[in-house]
Amino acid sequence: MRGTGLLRWVLLPLLAVSAIAPLGLLLMVSVSRDWFAPALLPPTLTAESWLDVVEGGRLGSAFLRSLELAVATGGLAVMAGVTLGRALARQTGWRRHAGAAAAFLPVAVPPIGLGVGLEVSVLWLGLGGSFAGVLLGHLVPAAGYVTLYFMSVFSGYDFRVEEAARTLGATRLELLRRVVLPLLRRPLAEGFLLGFLVSWAQLALTLLIGGGRVRTLPLEVFAYLHAGQDRYAATGALLLTVPPVLTIGLVKLAVGRSEAFPV
Amino acid sequence: MTAALEVEGLTVGFGPTPVLRMISFNVAPGERVVVLGASGAGKTTLLRAVAGLLPVAEGRVRVAGRDVSCEPPERRDAVYLHQAALPFPHLSVFENVAFPLRIRRLGTADIRSTVDDLLRAVRLDGLERRMPHTLSGGQRHRMTLARAMAARPAVLLLDEPLASLDPSLREEVRGTVIELQARHSAAVLMVTHDLEEAAALGHRIGVMLEGTLAQIESPEVLFRRPASLAVARFLGIPNEVKGRVAAGRFESALGCLQTTRADGEAIGVFGVDALRTGADGVEARVVALRYGRARVIATVEVGGLMLSYAPPPDSVPSPGQVVRLSLLAGQVALCSDLSHA
Numbered sequence: 001m002r003g004t005g006l007l008r009w010v011l012l013p014l015l016a017v018s019a020i021a022p023l024g025l026l027l028m029v030s031v032s033r034d035w036f037a038p039a040l041l042p043p044t045l046t047a048e049s050w051l052d053v054v055e056g057g058r059l060g061s062a063f064l065r066s067l068e069l070a071v072a073t074g075g076l077a078v079m080a081g082v083t084l085g086r087a088l089a090r091q092t093g094w095r096r097h098a099g100a101a102a103a104f105l106p107v108a109v110p111p112i113g114l115g116v117g118l119e120v121s122v123l124w125l126g127l128g129g130s131f132a133g134v135l136l137g138h139l140v141p142a143a144g145y146v147t148l149y150f151m152s153v154f155s156g157y158d159f160r161v162e163e164a165a166r167t168l169g170a171t172r173l174e175l176l177r178r179v180v181l182p183l184l185r186r187p188l189a190e191g192f193l194l195g196f197l198v199s200w201a202q203l204a205l206t207l208l209i210g211g212g213r214v215r216t217l218p219l220e221v222f223a224y225l226h227a228g229q230d231r232y233a234a235t236g237a238l239l240l241t242v243p244p245v246l247t248i249g250l251v252k253l254a255v256g257r258s259e260a261f262p263v
Numbered sequence: 264m265t266a267a268l269e270v271e272g273l274t275v276g277f278g279p280t281p282v283l284r285m286i287s288f289n290v291a292p293g294e295r296v297v298v299l300g301a302s303g304a305g306k307t308t309l310l311r312a313v314a315g316l317l318p319v320a321e322g323r324v325r326v327a328g329r330d331v332s333c334e335p336p337e338r339r340d341a342v343y344l345h346q347a348a349l350p351f352p353h354l355s356v357f358e359n360v361a362f363p364l365r366i367r368r369l370g371t372a373d374i375r376s377t378v379d380d381l382l383r384a385v386r387l388d389g390l391e392r393r394m395p396h397t398l399s400g401g402q403r404h405r406m407t408l409a410r411a412m413a414a415r416p417a418v419l420l421l422d423e424p425l426a427s428l429d430p431s432l433r434e435e436v437r438g439t440v441i442e443l444q445a446r447h448s449a450a451v452l453m454v455t456h457d458l459e460e461a462a463a464l465g466h467r468i469g470v471m472l473e474g475t476l477a478q479i480e481s482p483e484v485l486f487r488r489p490a491s492l493a494v495a496r497f498l499g500i501p502n503e504v505k506g507r508v509a510a511g512r513f514e515s516a517l518g519c520l521q522t523t524r525a526d527g528e529a530i531g532v533f534g535v536d537a538l539r540t541g542a543d544g545v546e547a548r549v550v551a552l553r554y555g556r557a558r559v560i561a562t563v564e565v566g567g568l569m570l571s572y573a574p575p576p577d578s579v580p581s582p583g584q585v586v587r588l589s590l591l592a593g594q595v596a597l598c599s600d601l602s603h604a
Contacts, residue, residue, distance in 0.1 A: 158349065160345050160347075160349050161349050161351060161352075163314075163316050163336070163345070164343070164344075164349045164351075164407075165351070165362070166315075166316070166335070166336040166337050167314050167315075167316070167336045167337070167339070167341065167342045167343040167420075168337075168342055168362060168363045168366070168410065168411070168414050169337045169363050169367060169414055170337055170362075170366055171335075174337075174366055178362070178365070179351060182353045183352070183353055
């Protein structure tokens with residue numbers, strides 16, 4: 001009883017404060033001008049950095065570039081992940097283990113190590129410093145995560161349902177439209193969001209492969225921070241939190257709606 | 264009349280030991296053929312090959328006279344039902360049964376009337392809006408049967424449909440299979456390892472042994488005239504007696520029987536009803552008695568040979584007693600293939 005009380009009245013509020021306080025502070029910094037210690041509140045407020053976002057300045061265009069990259073990475077990672085995860089889930093023995101290990105490798109390797117390797121490969125392909133090169137770089141770890149995710153999804157999936165549909169007269173296209181996609185709607189959404197978030201948070205790979213020419217939001221935040229422009233860095237950092245927060249909400253909503261139809 | 268299903272020289276698997284070897288048989292429209300076999304004999308492989316879910320190495324499959332050997336599963340007009348009921352979990356009972364009709368782009372009114380009709384037939388009317396996970400095991404099976412019949416297939420392929428059910432549900436689903444099949448005149452090819460189930464459902468029973476169809480006959484003929492010793496043993500026919508055919512007579516420790524077989528060594532196989540007590544028989548000592556629900560089975564020893572027979576209920580011998588037994592001619596099958604002896 002005492003343990004429950006401690007959790008409810010002390011630990012949970014502390015957790016909430018530790019999650020919200022940094023965001024609140026970032027919001028304050030993003031609209032403050034000439035705010036230095038030991039002042040408790042900013043002397044003057046400004047919307048300068050937010051206007052930069054709205055008017056398509058450096059932060060705004062970086063936000064859009066990051067969004068493009070993350071959407072493309074999420075989509076491509078789902079395509080790769082569904083195909084590979086499905087194939088691996090149907091394997092047994094060493095093939096399954098080898099496949100899972102291969103998918104896990106880009107997830108487990110430190111981003112710097114992976115980035116250097118990818119940089120060489122992307123340069124060799126003539127894609128260094130380009131959007132396509134960075135997309136390729138983001139895709140490697142994202143596809144790894146999403147493949148592992150779909151491997152687990154397909155391990156619990158009954159492929160015989162597909163056979164039943166085929167002998168009932170469904171062509172491959174009908175099978176996809178009427179059975180597979182409706183059954184996998186939730187995992188597909190979750191897989192896309194997983195790939196999206198892997199790309200959204202990338203800094204090292206973008207820097208190494210993009211060579212500073214592909215300006216994503218994490219890169220701009222890092223640059224502003226480095227230049228001591230805290231207001232812009234805080235605005236960028238806040239923008240970075242928007243998709244993950246939305247994602248958590250959407251996933252929770254999707255889970256709530258589709259719990260009745262387990263795969 | 265064209266057979267609903269013709270399987271000709273079907274071979275599945277490659278190399279020296281294919282899973283199925285040269286399987287050939289026909290199923291007439293409205294007929295139920297049950298293929299009986301032990302686990303690993305190739306029963307499910309046979310169904311999957313006929314359904315187009317497995318590649319075949321050799322042979323032909325014709326459905327209603329049409330060669331479907333190279334057709335994908337959706338163009339074979341043969342619906343395959345797995346051992347477990349496999350509803351589409353995201354669709355309601357109504358939509359599950361309507362699935363094949365929607366694929367065939369039938370009108371809304373036609374779909375409604377066909378589904379209603381089928382749900383009534385499988386006693387699921389009133390449950391149209393329910394989701395499959397809320398149904399009982401028996402209801403799920405009946406729903407998938409109704410869904411299969413909605414496709415109006417020429418051939419229904421049933422893979423041990425009753426194996427996963429409780430005894431009480433088995434009777435229910437078995438009744439539904441017979442009822443639906445009779446309504447739609449579909450040919451049924453079913454596989455099972457359960458002898459009783461095969462005898463209850465099959466107009467003809469095929470015995471599959473190690474990837475080959477050893478025999479296919481009506482239940483009466485199959486149990487009286489197994490084609491080989493291996494088939495007899497698989498069917499659980501309890502008695503075997505070695506002998507010799509010479510000049511149209513089979514001579515064994517149990518006496519002589521007329522036969523049309525060629526001269527040579529043979530084994531007579533027979534059930535418990537093929538031995539009768541009589542003064543002209545050979546001496547046999549009763550070793551043990553086994554009491555069943557309907558009758559008593561006595562184990563007797565005749566010259567070192569252990570046999571089983573069903574004594575008349577009013578004169579059941581005691582263990583140790585000597586009785587005289589003779590063979591009933593029409594109930595003994597002679598097997599000359601002694602490779603399993």
